[in-house]
Amino acid sequence: AQRLSFRTNVDDVVAADGEHPLGFETGPRGSVIPFVVVRGGLRARLARPVYYELAALAVEPQGPERAGVWSGGVFFPFPATSS
Numbered sequence: 001a002q003r004l005s006f007r008t009n010v011d012d013v014v015a016a017d018g019e020h021p022l023g024f025e026t027g028p029r030g031s032v033i034p035f036v037v038v039r040g041g042l043r044a045r046l047a048r049p050v051y052y053e054l055a056a057l058a059v060e061p062q063g064p065e066r067a068g069v070w071s072g073g074v075f076f077p078f079p080a081t082s083s
Contacts, residue, residue, distance in 0.1 A: 004054075004071040006036050008044045017072025022054075024079040032079055 004022075005015045016022045016036055023043070025033045034051045035043040046054075058067045058078065068077035 001073055002057075002070050004057075004069065006044065006046070006050070008038060012038055012044075014038050014044070015072055016069075016074070016076065018074050021074070022069070022071070022076040026079070 003015050003017075005013055007013050014020045014036060020037050020039075023035050023037065025035065027033050032051070034046040034054065036046065038044045054069055055078070057069050059070065059075075061067050066077040066080060068075055070076075
């Protein structure tokens with residue numbers, strides 16, 4: 001199974017899973033701000049190049065679901081895009 005690990009700027013390493021989910025917020029101009037929950041609700045923002053790497057690993061949707069990535073047995077869908 002795929003396991004995506006991230007290293008923070010303070011050298012913490014966290015693998016995305018049910019306890020440390022990947023999430024996405026919408027920025028002030030409609031941009032996507034990806035993050036991973038590190039500990040105690042603390043969110044570590046992912047750098048744009050890392051987000052692009054995630055997009056390259058994306059699994060295409062099967063039906064109504066959105067594209068996303070698997071890590072630690074959990075599926076993390078990417079945010080919906082506006083058309």
